[in-house]
Structures are given as C-alpha cells and as structure tokens.
Amino acid sequence: MGIQKPAWLEALYTQKFFVGCSYHETAKKNEKNICCLDCCISICPHCSSSHRFHRLLQVRRYVYHDVVRLEDLQKLIDCSNVQPYTINSAKVVFIKKRPQNRQFKGSGNYCTSCDRSLQEPYIHCSLGCKVDFVVKKKRDLSSYLRTCNSLALSMDFVALEDKGDDEMTNETPRSTIVDYEEGTSSSSGSENMSTIAHTPIVRKKRTGLCSCGRSNRKISSDQDMTTSISISRRKGIPHRSPLY
Template identity: 75%
Template sequence: MGIQKPAWLEALYTNKFFAACSIHETAKKNEKNICCLDCCTSICPHCVPSHRYHRLVQVRRYVYHDVVRLDDLEKLIDCSNVQPYTINSAKVVFIKKRPQNRQFKGSGNYCTSCDRSLQDPFIHCSLGCKVDFVLKHYKDLSPFLRTCNSLQLSPDFFIPQDMGDDGMINETSHSTIVDYDEPMSSSSGSSGSENISMACTEFVRKKRSGLCVCGRSANKGSEDHMATNMSRRKRHSS
C-alpha cells in the first residue's frame, strides 16, 4: 500500500495552533505557533529549549488559516503544483483544505479537491489537497517525501530565555496575520522551483490545445495528467 501520511504531517493537520501553552500559561507570548516534527506536537517559543535538537517548523496564520513557509515545507515534501501566497515577502502554503463553491462557470484552473479558483499553472490550493490527491490515485506518498534530518527555526525567531513576565520576545515570533488573498505570481518563484513552474506553464499551454504532455518526471506527469482530466470533467459537469 506504500507510505500513507507520515506522523509529522498528521501533526500539522491535527494539532491546534495559536492556543495558549498550558505549560507556560503565565508567560507572555505563549501562543503555540511551532510544530515539533519529532514529538508531533505543537509548542510555544518558551518550549523550544526542550526541543532544541528536534526538527521545528513555525506555523503562521493567514486569512484565518494555518500556513507554513514554502521553503520549510519543501525540505519535507514536494510542494510543486500547490499554489503559494506571499506574506511579509515570504512564500507560504496553506496546510489544510479551504473548500469553496464555484460561483462562476467557465474555463480556468480549479483545485483538484476544493473547486477553489487558482492561478496557472497550479492545481492544488493547499498541501492537504495535494496529499489527498496523491493518496487517492497512487496510494503512496514516498515518491514525494524528502529526507530531512534537521530543520530549525529561522534566525529571526527569538527564543525567550526568561520565563518570567519581564521576558520579551521578538515580534517576529508573533505570527498571526490577517490579510486578503494575495496569490504569488508564478514568475517570482525561487531558483529551485523556476524550472518546475516553467515546465508546468508549458504543460498548461499544451493541455489547452488538447495535448496532455508535461516535461517532468513520470510520477508528477501522471499527477498533472489526471488533474487535467478531472478539471475537464468538472467544467463539462458545470
């Protein structure tokens, strides 16, 4: 049956973030905005010293949903074809699905799971949508998982040393952001993903002329091919 969802991925899905930490309930800035991938639990900045040798990823809030920096996620799993957004000059990816009823009929890209309208060439609106798509059609996540033995918080994330009320935390650790959707332009991708974006853009151009061809690996090409057929069926059924 292959590899299903790894424990760290389930932890990102199921843990509650931005709640007050029960261990440091009297401390300031005690919201649980970090996921320890080794312990599979959410922690606050005051908990970090106890997890200093573990893989840690910061969770942020964007339009009331949990997001993680694309650079962090791509060390763990292939995020190609997932639409990123830009907040504070950083690219982020939504963790969970964001279902949306399609209000307008017509051509365009729609999420393989949520019917959310997307920019070209993206076909998944969140990491959860891509994972469900892969498991449904391949029953195996292993071709998309990446080996990551070390993952630390960004240098600007200040770890509090003083547990008392006078302890101050750098504002960068305060990560609740409420803003409008601002999809990242596909032309502003990082150097590591530019080739993928270009290949997918070429694929979208060709699929509109009836050619289901993608200059990527067989597994990813099959993913795009099935997503294209699903998108066509959705448009016909509309």
C-alpha cells in the same frame, strides 16, 4: 502501507496551533506556533528549548488559516503544483484545504480538491489538497517525501522573540497574501485576500496665536494683547439666525 501518511504530516493536520500552552499558562507569548516534527506535537516558544535538537517547523497564521514557509516545507515533501502565496516577502503554503462553494464554474484553473480558483499551472491550493490527490490517484506518498534530518526555526522568528511584547505579533498589519485573483476580475467571483496596511494620519496641531505681522513689535498694554488674540483666533462656527 503506501497510503499511510507520515506522523509529522498527521500532526500538522490534527494539532491545534495558536492556542495557549498549558505548560506556560502564566508566561507571555505562550501561543503554540511551532510543530515539533519528531514529537508530532504543537509547542510554544518557551517549550522550544526542550526540543532544540528536534526538527522544528514554524507555523504562521493568516485569515484564520495555518500556513508554513514554502522553503521549509520543501525540505520535507514535494510541493510542486501547489499554489504559493506571499506574506511579508516570504512564500508560504496553506496546510489544510480551503473549500470554496461555487454554483457555476467559469473558465480557468481550479483546485483538484476544493474548486478554488488558482493560477496556472498550479492545481492544488494547499498541502492537504495535494496529499489527498496523490493518495487517491497513486496510493503512495513515498516518492514525494524527502529526507530531512534537521530543521531549525528561521532567523526572523528568533528575532521576533527577542523583541518586546508590542512588537511581537503573529499577524502584522503589513502581512499580505498576494493571491492570483488580486487586481483581476473573474467571472466566477474570485476572492481577494489582499490586506491593505492602514497608515495612521498625522494631524498637525495649529497654534493658538498668530503673529499677523506683529512678531517684531512688542505688545505693551492689555488692550493691545486683547486685540492681538481676537485677530488670531480661528473663525467660529456660524449660528443660524432665530426663526420667527
């Protein structure tokens, strides 16, 4: 009985997130990005009103992997020795393991389950890796589980729901994950997961006419106007002389 996982933990592993909700197919923002821990199902923001008295856990997504906030997950289970990451100034933890094939292991710290390079003193790269390690070694999760009677959605999630469609995104260009390998060179070929925010380049439009010292002088004839325009025009593209 000790090796059995709680139902909400199995739901995090098995439920599909960031897919369209079948109950709100025609509604906007109908992606399932919430896990109801009491019903053990994935729901969309439109379904959350029917589960308002349940424990709700927001699931975020980065580079095709589901993550949850460390602050919320620690209320449910002990997350010590799990490598945290940073997205939008908030620490998150990956739900499922992310196996990484390595032909040769260099010196350093690696995950106990998937051999991913980690920062010391962490030994698990995800919640799934820690759960598998505990089940294999101790065969009991009860000492790691915590009592949590209520869990509400974070205020930033509610604020995003109130914004327009253009402002509501599950993964913004400013979302970054600060990994241990970022900015360092490793003999084992560390993965850099940083995302660089691309700032659009604003080009100033040049005016078609230039005063050229004549702004204070009134142009009185068509000939003067033609002369002023010809002076102020940009230099054209040079043409190669014909070859004979």
